[in-house]
Amino acid sequence: MLEPTGPLPPEIYWRRRVFAIGILVVALALVIWLVVMVVRGGGSPGDAKVAASSSTSSVKKSGDAPKSSISADAPKPSVTPAASPAPVAAGQCPDQSLAVKVTVEQPTYKAGEQPVFGIVITNISSVTCSRDVGSGLQQISVYTLDGTRKLWSSTDCYPDGQPDVRNLNRGEQAAFQVTWSGSTSQPNCAGERVPVPPGAYSVVAQLGSVRSAAEPFNIA
Incomplete structure (x- = not known):
């Protein structure tokens, strides 16, 4: 094949x-x-x-991978709370920042009664300030009505009173009361103390160089 x-x-x-x-x-x-x-x-x-x-x-x-690692390891920013401001101490109240007013509890007293006087000290400045308004620094005086003769003063026999420092806000007041025996006095409590006779009198309050207006009253 x-x-x-x-x-x-x-x-x-x-x-x-x-x-x-x-x-x-x-x-x-x-x-x-x-x-x-x-x-x-x-x-x-x-x-x-x-x-x-x-x-x-x-x-x-x-x-x-690095992005994930960086995100995981990156420190988180810490938030520090703001510190609260420290309280500012009130400054000394100068005389020109104060006003003093005196009042009489009643316009007329009977002979032998003890007149009560009110004293109001006001911070008339625009800021808070402090002032010692103790009884040794307050002076309340009783005069004849014409103001020519002083008959009594709260510091004659008690010159060293207790201190009383007050922080007074703008417009704040400090109020006090003083009771008068109705007898005369002299500086250092010298001389004899005798009751004043019936008549018209005036009272004046003072703190530092700040004096109140005279307030009249009567002893019948």
């Missing part, structure tokens, strides 16, 4: 067979080459994309 038959010489048939086989081998080799090229060409871009995507994903993940 391999032996060529026909009218032509056998060499011709063998040549034809060899040529056909050669063409078949070349065609087969060409097909194999094309398949290999297609496989290589299609696989390379895909692999490159996958590799690039993989690399980008890795970079992103590695880049995100």
Whole structure:
């Protein structure tokens, strides 16, 4: 069956067979080459994309990790509560920041009764200040009605009273009462003390250099 038959010489048939086989081998080799090229060409871009995507994903993940770490480790700002302001000590009340007023409990007393005087000290300044308004610094004096002769003073016999420091806000008042025995007095409680006779008198209150207006009253 391999032996060529026909009218032509056998060499011709063998040549034809060899040529056909050669063409078949070349065609087969060409097909194999094309398949290999297609496989290589299609696989390379895909692999490159996958590799690039993989690399980008890795970079992103590695880049995100430090952010998470920084956020976790970053110290939170601490809020320090504001310190409450320290109270400011009130300054000394100067004389010009004070007003002094004296009152008489009743306009007329009977002989032998003890008149009661009221003293009101007011802070007339615009700020809070402090002042010692103790009895040793208050001076209440009784005069004749015309004011020419002093008959009695609260500091004549009791010059050293108890201190009484007050913090006075603007417009605040400090009020006191003094009872007079109705007898005369002299500085250092010298001389004899005698009851004043019936008549018209006036009383004045003073703190430092601040004097009140005279307030009249009567002893019947």
